[in-house]
Amino acid sequence: MLDTTTTRFSHVKPGQTLWRGEGLRDFFLYRDLGVADATNGQVIAQLVKAxxxxxxxxxxxxxxAQFHLVYMLKGWARFMYGDQETLVEAGDMVHQRPGIVHFLFDYSPDMEYLEIVGPADFGTVDVEGPCPVPAPGAWPAA
Structure with a gap:
């Protein structure tokens, strides 16, 4: 049976939550979609952009984390998942299994993705990598 006592209905419109720089990485912006609050921390859904x-x-x-999904909305990102280079482009979805060692090393200026993670207060642990990582490309001059 579905437990309706620990979660709440949530509806967030564009502009109701703002992009913020206070997140895991200072070179990304984050926009909370209200899911962590609605699920009492069971899940977070946020937009992440370059x-x-x-x-x-x-x-x-x-x-x-027990669950981690990335859905690329705009642009692209290049990841290393273990020793495998992976290009994730707009429209691609990645399920990052629990504990997978990875490195996001390059992305387009317009990169934006939806990230859904459970639990909301998931931890991040720096680790030794299994292989060298390619250098990121240069962004076009503004």
Whole structure:
């Protein structure tokens, strides 16, 4: 049976939540979609977009999460998942299995993705990488 006592209905319109720089990475902006509050921290849904050009990327890390989904809305990003380079483009969806070691090392200036993670207060642990990472490309001059 569905538990309706620990979660609430939520409806967030564009503009009701603002882009903010206070998130996991200072080179991204984040926009909360109200799901963490509605689920009492069981799940977070947020939009993530590029804020500045990639210099060093995210570094090798893994998340302490039970579920992690990335759906690319605009642009593209290049990840290393273990020793596998993966290009994620607009319309692509990635399910990051729990504990997968990865590195986001390059992305387009218009990159924007939807991220859904459970639990909402998931942890991030820096780790040693299994292989070298390609250098990011240069962004076009503004």
């Amino acid at each position: 804020n500045s050009a990639p210099e060093k990327g995210t570094g090798w890390h893994r998340h302490e």
